[in-house]
Amino acid sequence: MRIETKETFAGPIRILVPTGSLGAGAREDEIRYAMARGVHAIATDAGSTDSGAAYLALGISKNNRGSVKRDLKVLMKAASDARIPLIIGSAGQAGGDANVDWTRDIAIEVAAELGIKPRIAVLYSEIDKASLKARNAFGKVRALPPLGALDNASIDACDHIVAVMGAEPYIEALKAGAEIIIGGRTTDTAVIASYALWKGAPAGPAWHAAKVAECGGQCAVNRLASAGALISIDGDGFEVEPPSLENQCSPHSVSAHMLYENSNPFLLTEPGGTLDVTNADYAALDHRVVRVTGSVWKPDPYTMKLEGAGRGRYQTIMLIGIQDPDVLSRVDEFHDKMLALLYQRARDTVGPEAGDFHISLRMYGWNAVSGDKPPPGTPAPREIGVLFVATADTQEMATQIAKACNPYFFHFPIELDKELPSYGFAFSPADIERGPVYEFKLNHVVEVDDPLELVRTEWIDLTKQERA
Amino acid sequence: MATLGQVCHHIRSKNAGPFWVTIDLFFDGDENFKRYSESPVLGPELFQRLYGADPRLVKRYPVPKLQMVKISYARSNVQGGEVERDMHCGQQFARLLDVELDAKT
Numbered sequence: 001m002r003i004e005t006k007e008t009f010a011g012p013i014r015i016l017v018p019t020g021s022l023g024a025g026a027r028e029d030e031i032r033y034a035m036a037r038g039v040h041a042i043a044t045d046a047g048s049t050d051s052g053a054a055y056l057a058l059g060i061s062k063n064n065r066g067s068v069k070r071d072l073k074v075l076m077k078a079a080s081d082a083r084i085p086l087i088i089g090s091a092g093q094a095g096g097d098a099n100v101d102w103t104r105d106i107a108i109e110v111a112a113e114l115g116i117k118p119r120i121a122v123l124y125s126e127i128d129k130a131s132l133k134a135r136n137a138f139g140k141v142r143a144l145p146p147l148g149a150l151d152n153a154s155i156d157a158c159d160h161i162v163a164v165m166g167a168e169p170y171i172e173a174l175k176a177g178a179e180i181i182i183g184g185r186t187t188d189t190a191v192i193a194s195y196a197l198w199k200g201a202p203a204g205p206a207w208h209a210a211k212v213a214e215c216g217g218q219c220a221v222n223r224l225a226s227a228g229a230l231i232s233i234d235g236d237g238f239e240v241e242p243p244s245l246e247n248q249c250s251p252h253s254v255s256a257h258m259l260y261e262n263s264n265p266f267l268l269t270e271p272g273g274t275l276d277v278t279n280a281d282y283a284a285l286d287h288r289v290v291r292v293t294g295s296v297w298k299p300d301p302y303t304m305k306l307e308g309a310g311r312g313r314y315q316t317i318m319l320i321g322i323q324d325p326d327v328l329s330r331v332d333e334f335h336d337k338m339l340a341l342l343y344q345r346a347r348d349t350v351g352p353e354a355g356d357f358h359i360s361l362r363m364y365g366w367n368a369v370s371g372d373k374p375p376p377g378t379p380a381p382r383e384i385g386v387l388f389v390a391t392a393d394t395q396e397m398a399t400q401i402a403k404a405c406n407p408y409f410f411h412f413p414i415e416l417d418k419e420l421p422s423y424g425f426a427f428s429p430a431d432i433e434r435g436p437v438y439e440f441k442l443n444h445v446v447e448v449d450d451p452l453e454l455v456r457t458e459w460i461d462l463t464k465q466e467r468a
Numbered sequence: 469m470a471t472l473g474q475v476c477h478h479i480r481s482k483n484a485g486p487f488w489v490t491i492d493l494f495f496d497g498d499e500n501f502k503r504y505s506e507s508p509v510l511g512p513e514l515f516q517r518l519y520g521a522d523p524r525l526v527k528r529y530p531v532p533k534l535q536m537v538k539i540s541y542a543r544s545n546v547q548g549g550e551v552e553r554d555m556h557c558g559q560q561f562a563r564l565l566d567v568e569l570d571a572k573t
Binding site: 052054144315358360391439 | 482487488490492522540542547553554556563
């Protein structure tokens with residue numbers, strides 16, 4: 001199935017994007033404003049890779065359960081009252097099967113509390129390792145820079161792998177009568193564009209409108225004043241406004257949003273095509289509504305991006321604060337000497353069992369973020385925080401190294417002729433087991449013949465009180 | 469001698485997916501944009517020196533309508549790895565503020 005623009009597009013299609021991420025706080029006043037304008041669907045994504053690989057590797061949400069439930073309740077009620085679909089993508093932050101199920105269960109709970117029985121489509125796109133290896137062996141997987149060709153070791157290093165969905169599975173679910181869609185990992189834009197594409201809206205404006213609205217109120221002049229965005233897609237372009245009379249969109253605020261978190265300001269690669277906004281024109285319709293024309297959609301062979309996350313080695317951390325002027329006037333020297341001593345201490349006390357461990361000291365208030373040595377003459381700070389990070393093959397070993405280092409981290413003197421200092425620990429116990437490091441292991445795309453071939457759709461029919 | 473921080477009204481950095489960082493240089497006025505947006509100082513070597521980026525994976529996109537230049541580069545360390553110091557790369561812009569634009573490369 002491929003998206004084609006119908007010759008008879010009735011338009012315009014109005015979509016409310018109530019928040020940049022489900023659980024971030026949809027606003028009831030904005031929903032009322034949008035509903036009064038007449039909205040055909042509510043659509044929002046619920047996640048991103050932004051906050052790191054842990055959420056996919058562990059199958060957990062970043063947003064809190066209470067916050068997600070609160071947003072779902074507000075949105076499910078609004079959608080039910082208006083008899084329009086509610087479309088959610090990248091459920092539970094990472095959109096893996098466990099993340100999707102977590103969101104599905106909250107939605108079922110909310111439906112019971114609201115006394116409604118919506119027809120729910122649940123879209124999964126997690127891919128198992130054997131299946132991915134087979135596709136890779138068949139030459140169907142292509143690397144994206146900076147990573148190289150996919151090997152089995154990289155696949156095995158992942159705890160969970162998802163294929164990022166496009167709009168087609170959502171369109172199929174809408175066609176089949178879904179009132180709520182809870183989708184796994186999907187491009188933010190596809191979630192928001194799907195309804196308009198289903199109704200035959202031209203692809204360029206539909207995808208571009210979705211991109212503008214994907215972070216909700218971020219496309220407005222006052223980016224903190226609105227949670228959502230309201231888009232209206234017609235045969236020639238689209239309009240965007242904040243769902244609140246107190247905020248505005250301007251040609252600058254809307255066009256600048258295309259820059260945000262995109263490596264290319266003009267092209268956005270999506271499953272099955274590329275959005276090209278090189279020649280887009282942004283015009284103010286009035287003081288708060290912007291009209292955009294000239295967005296172009298260029299179809300490509302259908303590919304789905306792969307995201308795979310896995311755990312690495314384990315870390316144990318400690319934190320001290322230092323106000324001692326003797327240290328603060330010589331922070332770099334203090335850092336270098338203490339680090340060398342801690343390595344020595346760990347090797348001496350733990351021995352070869354410590355393996356290929358790593359110790360890092362981050363001098364907050366001095367150079368923790370950059371790690372660069374500040375130029376000579378940089379004034380001494382008033383105080384610094386020193387974060388100790390031990391990384392080892394197991395949690396036990398990382399903690400053993402931290403405990404071995406503890407007395408030296410606590411008391412290391414910069415002036416040897418003075419009595420031993422004691423730096424300011426904030427916590428007891430002093431060492432904190434942080435768990436493993438999580439990393440994204442894949443940056444590849446998989447070619448598919450059918451946009452649905454890696455997608456599993458399950459239906460929940462609450463009228464039957466059981467899953468169909 | 470103008471620095472990047474002096475000729476831009478806003479400079480920001482952000483991760484663009486787990487493997488790329490993107491930097492937005494919003495020049496202060498058309499004159500600064502025209503004078504400095506094509507500066508050879510802002511070439512791939514700068515990003516190699518400041519961020520350890522592979523110069524072949526530094527991409528530059530001028531956006532004249534917004535008087536800005538976007539520069540994107542591949543991260544030298546994977547997001548969230550053992551030595552992570554800036555998960556979202558939101559602080560990486562700071563190293564650019566003092567870059568001198570009129571200096572010879």
